[in-house]
Amino acid sequence: MTLDTVKNAEQTPDTALPWAELGLKPDEYERITGILGRRPTGAELAMYSVMWSEHCSYKSSKVHLRQFGEKAPASSAMLVGIGENAGVVDVGQGYAVTFKVESHNHPSYIEPYQGAATGVGGIVRDILAMGARPVAVMDPLRFGDPDEADTKRVAHGVVAGIGGYGNCLGLPNIGGEVVFDPCYQGNPLVNALCVGVMRHEDIHLAKASGPGNKVILYGARTGGDGIGGVSVLASETFESTGPTKRPAVQVGDPFQEKLLIECTLEIFREKLVVGIQDLGGAGLSCATSELASAGTGGMRIELDTVPLRDATLSPEEILMSESQERMCAVVEPHNVDRFLEICEKWDVIATVIGEVTDGDRLEIFWHGEQIVDVPPRTVAHEGPVYERPYARPQWQDALQADDANRLPRPENADELRDAVLRLVASPNQASKSWITAQYDKYVLGNTVLAQPEDSGMVRIDEETNLGVAVATDGNGRYAKLDPYAGAQLALAEAYRNVAATGARPLAVSDCLNFGSPEDPGVMWQFAEATRGLADACQVLGTPVTGGNVSLYNQTGETAIHPTPVVAVLGVIDDVTRRTPMAFAEEGQLIYLLGETREEFGGSAWSQVAHGHLGGLPPKVDLEREKLLAEILISGSRDGMIDAAHDLSDGGLVQALVESCLKGGNGARIVIPEGADPFVALFSESAGRAVVSVPRSEELRFTDMCRARGLAATRIGVVDGDALEVQGQFSITLAALREAYEGTIPALLG
Amino acid sequence: MSRVGVVTFPGSLDDRDALRAVKLAGAEPVSLWHRDKDLKQVDAVVLPGGFSYGDYLRCGAIARFSPIMELIIEGAKQGLPVLGICNGFQILCESHLLPGALTRNDHLHFICRDQKLRIENASTAWTADYTQGQEITVPLKNGEGGYVADERTLDMLEAEGRVVARYLELNPNGSRRDIAGITNEAGNVVGLMPHPEHAVEPLTGPTTEGLGFFTSILKQLVKA
Numbered sequence: 001m002t003l004d005t006v007k008n009a010e011q012t013p014d015t016a017l018p019w020a021e022l023g024l025k026p027d028e029y030e031r032i033t034g035i036l037g038r039r040p041t042g043a044e045l046a047m048y049s050v051m052w053s054e055h056c057s058y059k060s061s062k063v064h065l066r067q068f069g070e071k072a073p074a075s076s077a078m079l080v081g082i083g084e085n086a087g088v089v090d091v092g093q094g095y096a097v098t099f100k101v102e103s104h105n106h107p108s109y110i111e112p113y114q115g116a117a118t119g120v121g122g123i124v125r126d127i128l129a130m131g132a133r134p135v136a137v138m139d140p141l142r143f144g145d146p147d148e149a150d151t152k153r154v155a156h157g158v159v160a161g162i163g164g165y166g167n168c169l170g171l172p173n174i175g176g177e178v179v180f181d182p183c184y185q186g187n188p189l190v191n192a193l194c195v196g197v198m199r200h201e202d203i204h205l206a207k208a209s210g211p212g213n214k215v216i217l218y219g220a221r222t223g224g225d226g227i228g229g230v231s232v233l234a235s236e237t238f239e240s241t242g243p244t245k246r247p248a249v250q251v252g253d254p255f256q257e258k259l260l261i262e263c264t265l266e267i268f269r270e271k272l273v274v275g276i277q278d279l280g281g282a283g284l285s286c287a288t289s290e291l292a293s294a295g296t297g298g299m300r301i302e303l304d305t306v307p308l309r310d311a312t313l314s315p316e317e318i319l320m321s322e323s324q325e326r327m328c329a330v331v332e333p334h335n336v337d338r339f340l341e342i343c344e345k346w347d348v349i350a351t352v353i354g355e356v357t358d359g360d361r362l363e364i365f366w367h368g369e370q371i372v373d374v375p376p377r378t379v380a381h382e383g384p385v386y387e388r389p390y391a392r393p394q395w396q397d398a399l400q401a402d403d404a405n406r407l408p409r410p411e412n413a414d415e416l417r418d419a420v421l422r423l424v425a426s427p428n429q430a431s432k433s434w435i436t437a438q439y440d441k442y443v444l445g446n447t448v449l450a451q452p453e454d455s456g457m458v459r460i461d462e463e464t465n466l467g468v469a470v471a472t473d474g475n476g477r478y479a480k481l482d483p484y485a486g487a488q489l490a491l492a493e494a495y496r497n498v499a500a501t502g503a504r505p506l507a508v509s510d511c512l513n514f515g516s517p518e519d520p521g522v523m524w525q526f527a528e529a530t531r532g533l534a535d536a537c538q539v540l541g542t543p544v545t546g547g548n549v550s551l552y553n554q555t556g557e558t559a560i561h562p563t564p565v566v567a568v569l570g571v572i573d574d575v576t577r578r579t580p581m582a583f584a585e586e587g588q589l590i591y592l593l594g595e596t597r598e599e600f601g602g603s604a605w606s607q608v609a610h611g612h613l614g615g616l617p618p619k620v621d622l623e624r625e626k627l628l629a630e631i632l633i634s635g636s637r638d639g640m641i642d643a644a645h646d647l648s649d650g651g652l653v654q655a656l657v658e659s660c661l662k663g664g665n666g667a668r669i670v671i672p673e674g675a676d677p678f679v680a681l682f683s684e685s686a687g688r689a690v691v692s693v694p695r696s697e698e699l700r701f702t703d704m705c706r707a708r709g710l711a712a713t714r715i716g717v718v719d720g721d722a723l724e725v726q727g728q729f730s731i732t733l734a735a736l737r738e739a740y741e742g743t744i745p746a747l748l749g
Numbered sequence: 750m751s752r753v754g755v756v757t758f759p760g761s762l763d764d765r766d767a768l769r770a771v772k773l774a775g776a777e778p779v780s781l782w783h784r785d786k787d788l789k790q791v792d793a794v795v796l797p798g799g800f801s802y803g804d805y806l807r808c809g810a811i812a813r814f815s816p817i818m819e820l821i822i823e824g825a826k827q828g829l830p831v832l833g834i835c836n837g838f839q840i841l842c843e844s845h846l847l848p849g850a851l852t853r854n855d856h857l858h859f860i861c862r863d864q865k866l867r868i869e870n871a872s873t874a875w876t877a878d879y880t881q882g883q884e885i886t887v888p889l890k891n892g893e894g895g896y897v898a899d900e901r902t903l904d905m906l907e908a909e910g911r912v913v914a915r916y917l918e919l920n921p922n923g924s925r926r927d928i929a930g931i932t933n934e935a936g937n938v939v940g941l942m943p944h945p946e947h948a949v950e951p952l953t954g955p956t957t958e959g960l961g962f963f964t965s966i967l968k969q970l971v972k973a
Contacts, residue, residue: 163859167892168800170762255760255803347759438859442888442947442954443798445766459952462769576952 003315004042006370013039022049028384035378043364043371046316047285047379054551056282057383060517061549064527067534068544075543077506080203085126085278086196087545088203089507091571095460096200097468098130101140101193101511101567103550108190111249112157117165118252119192121324124169125278128261129327131204131268132196135444136458137166139176139192140472140511140565144185146427146747151180154188155435155748162192163438168254169261172447173439174456176472177565180427183476186555191511191548191565195470197460202268206277208295208330211358213274215288215299216336218343218350219260219326223309226250226283226322256325263346264327270342272335279326285319285379287328288354289362292376295330298359299376304367305353315366330356390523400481402614404600409678416678417729419609421739423682424657426608429650430743431661448575452658454497454646455568459575467575471497471568474513475649476561477602478617483525484532487564488620491536492686493648494568499629500644500689502579502636503570508537510547510566515559517551525562526551533564539622542568579636581645582663583692583718588642590667590716592652593705594628594688598679604649605682624687627710632689640693640701647688653681655690656723657736666720666733672713677728692718751970753963754781754791756821758812762799763834763946770946771795774963776970783815792970793830793874794821796837798890798944808851808893809839818844830874830966831938835891838930838940847931847940848906849898854891855923863955864889864943865917866929870910873936878965884917885958887948889929894922894942896931906931913939 002008009015019029022045032040032048040048054060069082079096080088086100104119120137127134139162144151166173171194208215226249267273275295277287284306292299303315313321331339336352343350357363362379364372410416423429432452441450448467449457455471473493479486491508498505510533515522537544547567553560572578583590600606601615635641643663645655660667671677693701705712724730753771757764757780768778779791783801788794801812812818818840825831825846833841841847854860865886868879879885898906903925906912913930920927922942930941945959 160858167859167890168760168762168803170799253803255800255805258762258800259759437861440859440861440890442861442890442944443762443766445763445769445947445950445953447953 003366003369004371006041006373009039009041015039017045019045019049023053024049028052036374041371042316043319044374046320047289047372050282050285050320051289051379052383056286058549059384059386060388060551061526062385063387064530067530071534071538072543073538073541075541078543078545082544082546085129085206087507087509088130089545089569091466091468093461093464093466094199095466096198096203097195097569098127098132099193099195099470099509099567099569100126100546101191101472101509101565102548103511103513104190104192105187105513105550105553107249108158109154109186109188112154113161114249114251116158116161116190118250118324119190120162120165121252121254121257122280123192123194124171124257125280125327127194127196128264129204129206129276129278130196131202132198133265134171134194134196134261135446135460136174136195136456137171137193138174138456138470138472140474141176142179142181142184142189142563144180144188145182146180148185152748158188158190159435159438165252165254167440169258170443172441172443172450174441174447174450174458175470176451178432178435181476181561183560187553187560189513189563193470193472193567195468204268204273204276206290206294207275208291208299208356209297210274210332211297211356212333213356214331214333214336214352215301215354215356216329216331216339216350217306217326217353218329218348220253220256220323221307221309221349222318222321223323224313224317224321227317227320250322250324252324259346259348260325260327263343263348266342267339270338272339273329273331275330277328279328281322283319283321283323289376289379291328291330292362293380295356298357298361298363299354300357301354301364303364305351307349307351315371388517388523389520390527391520392524393521399614400616404603404606404612404615405598407600407606407610407612413728417731420653420731423605423608423650423654424736425739425743427743427747429604429654431741432744434744434749448578449501449580453581454500455503457501457503457572457575457578465574465576467572469498469501469503469570469572472565473497474563474565475602476563477613479529479564480561480613481602481615481617483528483562485617485620486562487529487532488536489617489686490564490566491533492620492622492625493646494566495540495542495625495629496646496689498568498570499632500579500646502577502633503572504633505542505568505570505629507569508542508544508566510544510564512549513553513560513563513565514551515554519559522559529562529564536622540626577636579641579644581643581659583643583659583665583667584663585642586665586718588692588694588718589698589714590718591691591693592688592713592715593631593691593710594624595685595711596680596683596688597685599683599685603682603684618684618686621687627708628687628689631705631708631710634704635691635701640697641691642694643692645690647690649684651682651684652690657740659690660723660733661737661740665718666722666724667716668719669716669725671725672715677725751776751967752779752791753966754779754788754794756781756783756794756796756817758783758801758815760800760803761797763944764797766946767795767797767834770949770960770963773949774960774967776967781817783817785817788820788824793966796831796833796840798835798837801836801840809836809843812840813843822846825938828935828937830969832875832962833940834944834946835942838942841938841940846938847933848902849896851893852895852897853893854895859892860921861890862921864921866914866943867917869912869915870932873913873932873939874969875939875962875965876913877969878961886956887943887945887959888955889921889943891922891942896924896928896942898925914941
């Protein structure tokens with residue numbers, strides 16, 4: 001094939017190009033020819049097609065995501081907001097923390113191991129590109145029906161991939177979620193979060209400025225993997241009958257990434273870069289156009305200097321390749337030698353591939369001939385934006401009318417006891433330690449709390465004990481019933497989880513997993529969820545700092561439950577004051593904080609006992625959430641509570657079982673007078689937590705709750721080796737443990 | 750002050766943790782680089798956990814040929830105390846400073862757990878601060894931690910008291926005879942699959958019972 005140069009494109013305006021195969025719509029292609037004043041070259045078409053894909057351009061979601069900025073609460077903690085590789089938050093003492101959650105859903109269904117592994121790799125590079133040392137990862141996961149054989153294939157691969165990559169990278173895995181639901185059968189959700197820490201002055205941004213500065217590509221060689229991965233995988237739903245797209249999934253090498261991390265951090269320490277960008281989706285197309293677009297000048301790239309794994313790659317393929325473990329830096333000429341020296345020390349290949357120009361074009365050359373000549377902003381930041389039509393689905397009313405509060409309930413103490421055992425043994429409520437035991441939670445030596453604690457917590461300063469906590473939550477069942485409330489409940493839960501460990505919530509990152517935006521019903525779910533999340537962030541004072549949208553999670557006409565996954569980051573001044581979830585000391589008093597209503601819509605009980613999903617999710621009261629968080633944080637700081645556990649899916653009884661088993665102590669519980677035992681134990685009202693209070697602190701604690709107006713009900717005492725609900729039932733810890741811990745190994749082991 | 754070196758190979762992961770443990774034990778931690786051609790006058794060396802050189806070929810197989818290992822192998826033969834943790838244990842076996850090999854866990858999964866051990870030999874350079882038969886709990890995390898050797902070697906290790914630590918309650922990786930760690934004939938070289946450097950602070954470890962490995966060497970060096 002002859003080289004399609006810019007000159008050639010000018011001379012052959014009528015050459016047909018495969019724009020439709022690359023996922024571009026007719027009007028999008030027309031727009032490209034309008035921008036360029038001619039037909040694009042093959043290389044230009046490759047760049048536009050991949051950068052204008054849903055995955056890179058957010059063309060369907062952008063109009064809704066704007067709310068996160070428009071409604072953002074004023075926060076003095078925000079150092080870098082939405083739009084960069086990840087947001088950055090001030091956590092005090094001169095430290096800044098960056099965190100982000102991202103999806104790698106589609107690749108993980110096709111090739112679970114590599115899909116999940118490169119998901120970890122990608123988010124870690126995003127964090128690194130901000131100038132931060134990555135310090136922890138987390139993985140919110142959603143799989144299909146646990147009884148389906150394919151679920152085992154996907155779950156095994158995903159868990160092994162996360163472990164295989166993350167463990168080899170030396171990053172502790174400190175939390176996340178695992179949820180099973182048939183709606184994720186053909187569309188598992190593999191979200192990955194990374195947290196990084198830096199000093200304020202070390203924040204780096206992705207921009208290319210200063211004519212004459214060199215553009216250096218470093219890390220792995222560029223190969224044929226993941227070519228078109230972004231546009232092919234994110235733009236269409238894949239059908240199992242179609243041709244295999246396996247080669248479209250990237251292959252990861254965590255060893256290379258570990259070297260890249262250490263090498264990059266050493267380069268940062270010596271202040272050798274002006275701008276930096278990782279290579280993820282859309283590879284060099286994305287990195288060069290984004291760097292140039294965000295900078296002040298243009299950029300000239302000699303594409304034939306890119307080190308290749310496969311010498312037969314065409315320039316278009318090199319631009320599209322999503323080979324992992326690569327970064328692109330802009331470096332002043334006098335720092336280039338030192339930059340290359342550090343790369344050499346770490347055995348990282350580094351090549352000057354171009355330079356920043358004083359023009360305003362991104363120009364790419366192949367053996368001296370120009371193959372790309374574009375305004376970089378039109379590629380990176382000024383892609384198409386769609387106002388997709390949306391409408392509340394017709395079935396929504398019927399779904400909400402199907403009230404879960406009317407389902408038949410346990411009628412006596414024996415049935416209540418059975419319901420408890422069935423609940424904690426159900427795949428979603430059972431212990432996930434079979435999975436999390438495959439992740440290294442200890443490496444780096446700063447892990448203070450890890451799964452199954454309410455939030456993961458790491459120390460970031462060994463002298464002062466400053467630390468950060470992160471929790472991720474999402475409940476697709478709630479969001480299906482009411483996407484606006486569902487998104488808010490996800491945020492409220494993550495916020496509550498961070499506070500339960502004693503940390504003060506500061507900021508939010510979100511991963512919005514939805515079906516096809518071309519379905520008005522799905523688009524309505526998306527619009528409602530983003531509106532709900534933005535509104536709730538405003539009330540809670542926690543701005544969204546960044547995140548990711550994953551659309552087209554559907555098989556045929558059937559979309560997944562709308563699944564906004566929300567990560568909340570908090571800060572704790574002294575990690576030695578953290579509150580764990582375990583009932584560790586006999587004799588301590590158990591208090592229930594918050595109010596319980598009769599709320600079973602979307603509940604774990606309705607799913608386990610009846611396979612039911614209907615009604616309305618629990619009511620959201622964000623002011624109560626704030627109050628509860630304040631109490632939990634004060635209680636932790638002032639030594640008034642020794643254990644805290646948030647109440648969410650499964651309600652009070654789930655939380656009690658988990659805190660008892662973790663501490664190896666039983667509890668004697670008295671249902672408050674006048675309360676229905678079933679409602680008290682299984683309802684999923686939001687804004688609640690259980691705490692254990694040393695007797696010496698009881699008065700101080702209850703006085704504080706009373707003064708601030710938070711309901712605090714003494715419901716029992718830590719004692720014995722059974723969970724006893726007086727007048728109802730008693731279940732030994734051994735029986736609970738068998739139910740709680742046996743399920744997942746039996747399903748996946 | 751006694752100087753204890755910790756080697757960083759490309760792909761080492763628990764090197765900073767080992768340095769921290771050395772410091773907490775009261776010795777001076779010294780970072781050593783795999784390409785270094787001198788040992789910077791250290792009195793003892795820790796080979797930390799991780800995936801040196803990506804564990805390409807076999808765990809520890811490439812690290813064994815790095816410039817610093819030549820010095821360490823030479824030193825160990827002269828009595829330099831060397832502790833290999835996890836990947837470090839694998840490197841010591843590949844270097845033939847210790848017999849046997851580490852293989853893929855029998856259940857085929859990476860495993861991270863708090864592991865109970867019994868100190869079987871409290872007279873090596875790295876275990877003298879423990880009592881014979883002391884039971885400790887420290888983190889264990891590995892994918893290829895199953896210790897194997899032929900029966901004659903295993904019998905010899907047992908007979909010569911060279912099994913340093915044994916797994917209790919659960920054998921996490923299929924190690925022969927529940928072996929978690931061994932020593933050489935002289936007792937200066939110890940290989941250990943679990944991670945004592947992650948049990949040195951109450952805040953971040955399940956216990957602080959791993960600190961003994963690092964205080965042991967310090968006492969030994971002060972005595973010498």
